[in-house]
Amino acid sequence: MTQWLDEIGEEEDIVISTRVRVARNLSKYKFPEYMSISESDNLTDDVLNRVKKEESDEYKFKRLRDLNKLEQRVYVEDHLISPSILKNENIGSFLLRKDEKATIMINEEDHLRIQTLFPGLNLEKAWELCSSIDDFLEEELKYAYDSDLGYLTACPTNVGTGLRASVMLHLPCVSMTGSISVIIEGLRKIGLTARGLYGEGSEALGFLYQISNQITLGDTEEEIINKLDKVVHQILTRERNTRKYLTSNRLVEMENKVYRSLGILKYSRILSSTEAMEHLSNIRMGETMNILKNKELSSAIKLMIDIQPANIQKKLNKEMNSKERDIERARMMREFTLGVEV
Amino acid sequence: MRCESCGKNEAKFHYTKIFNGNIEEKHLCESCAVNDYDFDFDFENHFSMNKLFTGLIDSSVENNKEEINLKCEKCGQTYSEFKSKGKFGCDECYITFKDKLDPLIKGLHGHNHHKGKIPKHSSNHIFLKREKDILKKDLEDAIKEERFEKAAILRDKLKGISSKLEEIKE
Numbered sequence: 001m002t003q004w005l006d007e008i009g010e011e012e013d014i015v016i017s018t019r020v021r022v023a024r025n026l027s028k029y030k031f032p033e034y035m036s037i038s039e040s041d042n043l044t045d046d047v048l049n050r051v052k053k054e055e056s057d058e059y060k061f062k063r064l065r066d067l068n069k070l071e072q073r074v075y076v077e078d079h080l081i082s083p084s085i086l087k088n089e090n091i092g093s094f095l096l097r098k099d100e101k102a103t104i105m106i107n108e109e110d111h112l113r114i115q116t117l118f119p120g121l122n123l124e125k126a127w128e129l130c131s132s133i134d135d136f137l138e139e140e141l142k143y144a145y146d147s148d149l150g151y152l153t154a155c156p157t158n159v160g161t162g163l164r165a166s167v168m169l170h171l172p173c174v175s176m177t178g179s180i181s182v183i184i185e186g187l188r189k190i191g192l193t194a195r196g197l198y199g200e201g202s203e204a205l206g207f208l209y210q211i212s213n214q215i216t217l218g219d220t221e222e223e224i225i226n227k228l229d230k231v232v233h234q235i236l237t238r239e240r241n242t243r244k245y246l247t248s249n250r251l252v253e254m255e256n257k258v259y260r261s262l263g264i265l266k267y268s269r270i271l272s273s274t275e276a277m278e279h280l281s282n283i284r285m286g287e288t289m290n291i292l293k294n295k296e297l298s299s300a301i302k303l304m305i306d307i308q309p310a311n312i313q314k315k316l317n318k319e320m321n322s323k324e325r326d327i328e329r330a331r332m333m334r335e336f337t338l339g340v341e342v
Numbered sequence: 343m344r345c346e347s348c349g350k351n352e353a354k355f356h357y358t359k360i361f362n363g364n365i366e367e368k369h370l371c372e373s374c375a376v377n378d379y380d381f382d383f384d385f386e387n388h389f390s391m392n393k394l395f396t397g398l399i400d401s402s403v404e405n406n407k408e409e410i411n412l413k414c415e416k417c418g419q420t421y422s423e424f425k426s427k428g429k430f431g432c433d434e435c436y437i438t439f440k441d442k443l444d445p446l447i448k449g450l451h452g453h454n455h456h457k458g459k460i461p462k463h464s465s466n467h468i469f470l471k472r473e474k475d476i477l478k479k480d481l482e483d484a485i486k487e488e489r490f491e492k493a494a495i496l497r498d499k500l501k502g503i504s505s506k507l508e509e510i511k512e
Contacts, residue, residue, distance in 0.1 A: 030417040030432040109429075131459070138461050144433035147502055149447070150456025152433045156443070157450055161458040191452075218453025 002078050002305050004100040009120015013288045014236050016168040016208065016301055019079070020126040020225075021115040022134055023153045023162035025144040031154040032088060032107040040091035040107050047106055050140045051095060059095040059104070064088070070319070073310030079117060081105055102133055109154050110162075112137065121232060123165060123225050131221070150217060160217025165225055167232050170301075172207040172285040173242040174235075180209075183235060191215040192231060205274060206281035206304060211235070247289050258286030262340065265333040270326045276307050276333060283340065293341040303336055345371035414438040437495055474503045 009015065025031060029043050044063075051059060064072060064086065072089075075081045080100060085092045085108040095104040105113040114137070116130040144152040150160040158164070174180045184194045193214045196205060211232060213224050246254050261282035265271075284300040286292040294300070305311060307329050313320050316328065345353045351371035359366045412421035417431030421439060430436060436443070447454050477500045484493040 025433060027433050031430060033429065034417045034419070034431040134459075135462065143461050145461050146433075146436060146456075147506070148455055149436065150458060152430070152436050154429050156428070156430070156446055159447065160451065160453075160456045163458070215451045215453075217447065217451035217456055220458040223457075 002100075002302055004078075004080075004117050005119050005302055005305075007119050009118065009122060011121040011236060012119070014169055014171070014239055015121040015232070016119070016170055017079070018118045018120065018122045018126045018165075018167050019115060020123065020130045020163070020165045021113050022130055022151070023110040023158045023164075024112040024114065024134065024137070024151060025153065026111050027142050027144040029111065032091060032109065032111060033154065035091060035107070037090055043111060044091075044093055044106050046141060047095075047104070047112070047137070050137055051104070053140075055136070057098075059097050061093065061095050063093040065090055070310050070313055074314045077305055077308040077310050079305075082108060082113070082115075084108060085113075102129060104133065104137070110158070121167060121229075123167070123229050127165065127221060127225050157214075158216050161219075161221050161224065163216055163221050163224055164212055165228050166210045166212030167228065168208060168210050169232070169235060169239075170207060170281065170284060171209055171235070171239050172281055173246055174239050175207045177242055177246075179238065179242070183238070187211065187231070190227070190231070192228065206277035207285075208281070208304075243285075243289055254286075254289060255291055258282050258289075258291045259342075262286070262292070262337060262342070266337040268330045268333065270323070271330040271333060272322075272326055273307055273309065273329065276329055277304055279333075280304055280307075287340075294339060299336070299339070303332070307332060343369055345369065345374050347371070347374040412438060437492075440495060470503055470507050474500065474507065477503065 005017070009017070026043060026046070028046075029035060029039055032040065035043070048061065062075075067075075072081075072086055075094075075096075076083050076086065078100075080096060080103050081094055082105065085094070085105050088107050091107040093106045095106070097103070101116055101118065103113075103115045103117075105115065114130055114133050116126045116133075118126045146152055151162040153159050153162055171180060174183060187194055191214050193212055195210045195212070196208065211228065213228055216224075219227070261279035265276070265279050265283065280300045280303055283292065283294075287294050287300070306315070309322075309325055312325050312328055312332075320328070343353045345351050346369050348371060351373070353369035354372055355368075355370045355375040357368040357370075359368075413419070414431060414435045415438070416434035419431035419435055421442070424430065424435065424439060430439075444454055477496055481493055481496040481500060484490075484496055
């Protein structure tokens with residue numbers, strides 16, 4: 001799984017991934033919350049008919065009601081669908097492109113959520129792909145659109161462009177030195193926001209933050225993308241400078257932190273996902289600060305997804321309670337540390 | 343004291359609202375208070391962002407009975423439902439509640455005009471003409487049925503489309 005993380009991305013020492021999504025609705029139907037199951041099935045058919053005409057080989061189609069809970073969770077943990085689509089289990093479905101770079105979610109909060117996902121920092125490419133899928137669908141599906149307000153969405157926070165662009169960053173050093181709170185405050189003032197790994201309401205596990213635009217109306221898509229790109233570059237500089245400062249002024253403390261985490265991952269027999277994330281985050285930081293060596297920089301990040309509850313169960317193909325998962329997680333970590341050179 | 347809504351249970355929640363010098367008091371039991379808009383004090387941690395921002399709607403627009411009875415014809419959502427949920431039921435809600443939306447949209451985005459992408463179809467001449475025909479018919483219906491508020495909205499839309507068509511011709 002997590003095929004989308006296979007390539008090496010730009011700025012990969014800090015940027016994990018780039019995601020862009022647009023919200024679209026068809027004027028023919030009520031919004032998902034007000035739809036009956038049969039209406040939603042008709043809408044799903046409309047979308048499928050459009051996709052089948054030209055791109056049917058590119059996508060695989062899944063209805064949520066045909067998947068079990070575990071399979072659903074795996075898609076969420078892999079960031080291929082949003083957690084909130086699971087609330088619409090009866091009507092929700094999605095089309096996933098074979099390379100996992102794009103998902104068309106049907107009947108989430110809006111009729112369509114077109115999402116593209118790239119490793120590293122890649123806002124322009126992600127937007128281009130997203131916009132082209134949008135154009136393709138729009139050729140035959142009539143969107144709800146108003147000349148003043150733009151694309152009409154179920155929630156007024158998405159109206160206009162319907163665009164949410166977000167970049168996932170690993171920011172251990174600005175977090176440790178406390179300047180992250182200044183950054184978050186600053187982001188707010190310019191219409192951007194920072195959230196944890198799994199979106200709204202989730203905490204910043206493993207010092208991973210998603211930075212995204214909050215405002216969707218009034219700026220063009222390109223303006224939104226450019227602003228986010230500029231701000232992310234500033235944050236990158238700040239994190240890199242802090243890493244440099246800590247390497248030259250606090251090396252022993254940093255080594256201590258990284259080696260302790262390595263020790264825990266190497267010898268633990270039971271590990272919760274929160275604890276594992278925390279230590280994996282330190283390992284990755286150690287790799288980028290040249291304290292540790294690893295052939296593949298992204299492996300710690302991939303592991304952060306692989307150790308999530310549903311992914312572990314899927315890998316072993318059985319249901320497991322939390323203790324069984326914690327034991328398996330510790331085993332995976334021991335395996336991982338074999339590839340890390342001190 | 344008994345709950346003034348159901349009259350059965352004891353009133354445990356007491357609330358005094360002073361707005362523009364008018365004093366309003368409410369005394370409700372727990373189950374009635376949960377369903378009361380004024381008592382939205384996050385009883386079960388259901389704090390919703392949407393409720394927070396729908397507060398923007400009322401801040402500058404005064405309510406009257408007619409507004410509260412406003413109901414979207416396509417999806418059936420009423421204005422008060424929209425206010426408590428903060429979500430639209432369909433694209434027509436944007437027309438039905440249009441007069442109320444400006445403070446909300448501006449408050450959220452700082453703007454009220456979309457500058458970005460336009461669906462290729464709606465910049466297409468034929469598509470616009472088709473829209474114009476549909477709007478014309480809707481306008482006639484609205485006038486026949488004496489729904490003048492809706493007619494005024496439709497008329498404005500029609501004007502907008504006509505001028506766009508002119509632009510394309512030029």
